[in-house]
Amino acid sequence: MLEIFTQAIVTLVEKSGFVTIFQDPRQLVMILVSFVLMYLAIGRGFEPLLLLPIAFGMFLTNIPNANLYHSAIFINETAHIDWEMLANTGGLLDYLYLGVKLGIYPPLIFLGVGCMTDFGPLIANPKSFLMGAAAQLGIFLAFIGALILGFTPSEAGSIGIIGGADGPTAIFTTTQLAPHLLGSIAIAAYSYMALVPIIQPPIMKLLTTKKARAVRMEQLRPVSQTEKIVFPIMVTLVVSFLVPDTTPLIGMLMLGNLFKESGVTERLCKTAQNELMNIVTIFLGVTVGATANGANFLTPATIKIVIMGLCAFAFGTAGGVLLGDLMYVVSGGKINPLIGSAGVSAVPMAARVSQKVGQKENPTNFLLMHAMGPNVAGVIGSAVAAGVLLSILPHA
Amino acid sequence: MDLSSFSTATISVAVTITGLVVVFLALIGLWAIVALFGMFFSQKKPKAPQAPKQEAPKPAASQPAPSIKPAMQVEDGIGDEVIAVISAAIAAMSGGAPVAIRSVRRAREARPVWAQAGLMQNTQPF
Numbered sequence: 085m086l087e088i089f090t091q092a093i094v095t096l097v098e099k100s101g102f103v104t105i106f107q108d109p110r111q112l113v114m115i116l117v118s119f120v121l122m123y124l125a126i127g128r129g130f131e132p133l134l135l136l137p138i139a140f141g142m143f144l145t146n147i148p149n150a151n152l153y154h155s156a157i158f159i160n161e162t163a164h165i166d167w168e169m170l171a172n173t174g175g176l177l178d179y180l181y182l183g184v185k186l187g188i189y190p191p192l193i194f195l196g197v198g199c200m201t202d203f204g205p206l207i208a209n210p211k212s213f214l215m216g217a218a219a220q221l222g223i224f225l226a227f228i229g230a231l232i233l234g235f236t237p238s239e240a241g242s243i244g245i246i247g248g249a250d251g252p253t254a255i256f257t258t259t260q261l262a263p264h265l266l267g268s269i270a271i272a273a274y275s276y277m278a279l280v281p282i283i284q285p286p287i288m289k290l291l292t293t294k295k296a297r298a299v300r301m302e303q304l305r306p307v308s309q310t311e312k313i314v315f316p317i318m319v320t321l322v323v324s325f326l327v328p329d330t331t332p333l334i335g336m337l338m339l340g341n342l343f344k345e346s347g348v349t350e351r352l353c354k355t356a357q358n359e360l361m362n363i364v365t366i367f368l369g370v371t372v373g374a375t376a377n378g379a380n381f382l383t384p385a386t387i388k389i390v391i392m393g394l395c396a397f398a399f400g401t402a403g404g405v406l407l408g409d410l411m412y413v414v415s416g417g418k419i420n421p422l423i424g425s426a427g428v429s430a431v432p433m434a435a436r437v438s439q440k441v442g443q444k445e446n447p448t449n450f451l452l453m454h455a456m457g458p459n460v461a462g463v464i465g466s467a468v469a470a471g472v473l474l475s476i477l478p479h480a
Numbered sequence: 481m482d483l484s485s486f487s488t489a490t491i492s493v494a495v496t497i498t499g500l501v502v503v504f505l506a507l508i509g510l511w512a513i514v515a516l517f518g519m520f521f522s523q524k525k526p527k528a529p530q531a532p533k534q535e536a537p538k539p540a541a542s543q544p545a546p547s548i549k550p551a552m553q554v555e556d557g558i559g560d561e562v563i564a565v566i567s568a569a570i571a572a573m574s575g576g577a578p579v580a581i582r583s584v585r586r587a588r589e590a591r592p593v594w595a596q597a598g599l600m601q602n603t604q605p606f
Contacts, residue, residue: 210514217507224496231488237495311521318513326506439599450599461507468506472499476481 104148110378111146117381118143118373121271130278134251134369138271141373145177153177153374158185159264163480181371184259184266189368190252191336196361197252198316198340199353201431201463205456207311208304211411212423216461218407219427220469222247222400226392227473233388238262238480241473243389246273247396248466249280249430255372256333257470260479267376268386272393280433281440283394284401284425288441291405292421296412297445299420301454312345323468330471337463400428404458426455429462553583 097103105112121139125132145153152175157166165185170178183189206212227244235243242258242265254273258266276283289297316338324331343353408424422442426434438455483491554563563584570579 207514207518210511210518213507213511213514214504217504220503221500224499227499228492228496231492237483237491241495305518308521311517314517314521315514318517319510322509322513323506326509327502452599464510465503465507468503469499472502473495476483476495476498478481478483 099149101148101150108148108378110382111148113382114146114376114378115143117376118146124275124278131274133365134274135271135278137366137369138274138373138376141177141370142267142376143373144370145374145377151175153181153371153377155264155375155377155380159480177371177374180367181374183364183367184255184371185263187256187259187332189364190256190259191332192364193252193361193368194333194337195340196357196364197431197463198337198342199344199357201337201341201344201460202456203315203341203460204307204312205304205453206458206460207307207315209454209457211419212427212457213461213464214411215404215407215424215427215458216463216465217427218424219400219404219429219458219462220248220465221403222396222398222428223466223469223473225399226396229395230388230392233392235385235388236262238477239265241477242269243392244396245269245466245470245473246276246389246393247400247428248462248469249273249277249397249400249428249434250463250466251277252368253333253429253466253470255368257473260474261477263375263480264380265385265389266372267374267381268389269393270372271376272390276393276397277430277433280397280428280430281437283397284428284434284437285441287398287401288405288422288425288437291402292409294445296409296417296421297442298449299412299417300446300449301418301420301423301451304453309345309347313342316341316345319464323464323471327468327471327475329474330467333467333470334464337467397428401425404428404462420449420451420454423451423455423458427458427462427465429459429466431459431463432456434462435459552581553585555583555585558584558586 118139121135121142124130125135125139144150151173154169154173154175157169157174157178158181160166165182223244223246225244226247227240230240230243231237238261242254242262245254245257246269248254251270251273255266255270258269262269320331320335320338323334340353340356343349343356404424404427405421406424407427408419408421411419411424412421420442422438423435426438428434435452435455435458439450439452442449442451486494552563566584567581570581
């Protein structure tokens with residue numbers, strides 16, 4: 085009796101995290117990193133809806149012997165999911181991660197995003213599409229930078245897509261091109277998105293003149309409901325025909341938008357943008373965080389990813405603003421170049437930054453709705469860029 | 481696509497050019513289509529025929545005689561009720577001191593209070 089009791093206690097102690105954590109100190113470091121991210125999400129309000137689940141997923145996956153997530157199931161020599169291993173050893177997060185690996189969660193998030201997005205400012209001022217395209221410059225310059233730093237083309241493509249400033253697009257692309265970098269890339273992408281108000285203003289001021297920043301833009305024309313209904317169908321048609329690899333993202337984004345604009349599917353729209361999106365966000369965040377274990381996160385590659393991610397954001401902002409400058413000149417001073425920076429997506433944060441910087445020059449100036457045009461064009465632009473990378477670069 | 485036979489420099493340039501060309505192509509295409517749609521679908525409201533402007537005599541600034549009441553210059557589209565409300569508001573705020581409203585026109589530069597409140601709310605996090 086006493087022997088069984090003693091043995092049970094010994095086994096429990098041996099299996100407990102307090103003992104085994106010291107066998108691989110990287111897990112301890114990762115737990116501390118997750119605490120820092122939790123602080124950033126809760127204490128500083130850095131994209132808390134995603135960063136908090138990501139941080140907690142990271143915390144859970146690094147708890148010794150909890151076996152919630154096994155990266156070997158998804159990242160192995162065959163490049164396919166090891167279904168046998170999943171059936172035998174799969175933990176909670178392994179099953180939830182299937183939604184990431186199979187490319188289900190990001191398009192569902194886009195469905196909700198579509199329900200919440202008003203493409204009206206873009207339809208009213210379609211020139212904004214150009215700024216949305218120019219702001220994708222960051223993706224490709226960061227891609228070149230990552231190649232120079234020694235990453236493979238597929239890894240470099242995944243790192244570059246951070247410049248799209250679009251979480252679901254970055255996750256969707258990375259899962260297919262370089263799943264082993266998913267944790268680092270997702271954390272870098274969401275952290276920089278939260279830092280957009282700090283990263284963008286100096287670049288915007290550097291590349292614009294005081295006079296151009298103070299330009300007041302004409303009020304946008306009202307957009308008819310017919311235009312708003314036709315828009316999502318037309319965008320899906322054009323973009324999906326041109327870049328089929330991006331159809332899951334664009335298709336779901338535009339389906340959500342059609343739910344919103346059609347006016348006949350209010351219930352579906354409410355569900356997609358609230359309950360469904362919240363559920364998927366929890367699953368996506370926790371499982372993406374779970375991929376960040378010590379072995380693949382505590383490497384020099386993560387530092388390089390963080391640096392290149394910053395470059396991607398900076399170059400993307402610069403690309404948008406420079407095109408804004410060009411449009412300012414061509415339009416004879418009618419377009420405020422500050423709205424170009426909103427082309428990096430990060431809806432609606434980047435548009436708010438344009439508004440804020442513009443208001444500093446001219447307190448009565450309101451650029452918010454004008455900046456929403458390039459902002460939502462950036463979402464379409466980054467999805468197209470992701471489609472290009474997915475079609476050219478070899479999949480993992 | 482198998483890229484193993486190409487150098488890093490070739491891949492960098494090729495992917496960047498392809499990517500930027502396709503992104504611009506797609507979005508310029510969308511711009512053209514949306515602009516065309518805009519031409520067909522935009523609800524261009526027919527401009528209301530310009531009503532003849534009220535030729536109200538402009539009171540001279542130096543005119544000392546208050547007995548001659550100059551006509552109030554009122555912008556088109558502002559109803560009598562609105563004038564009455566504005567006058568009442570001014571009278572209430574001036575504390576009974578005699579005031580003369582010379583003209584009433586819309587302050588075009590100003591943003592509606594509710595729109596301003598909405599924008600403030602949207603940009604408050606910074």
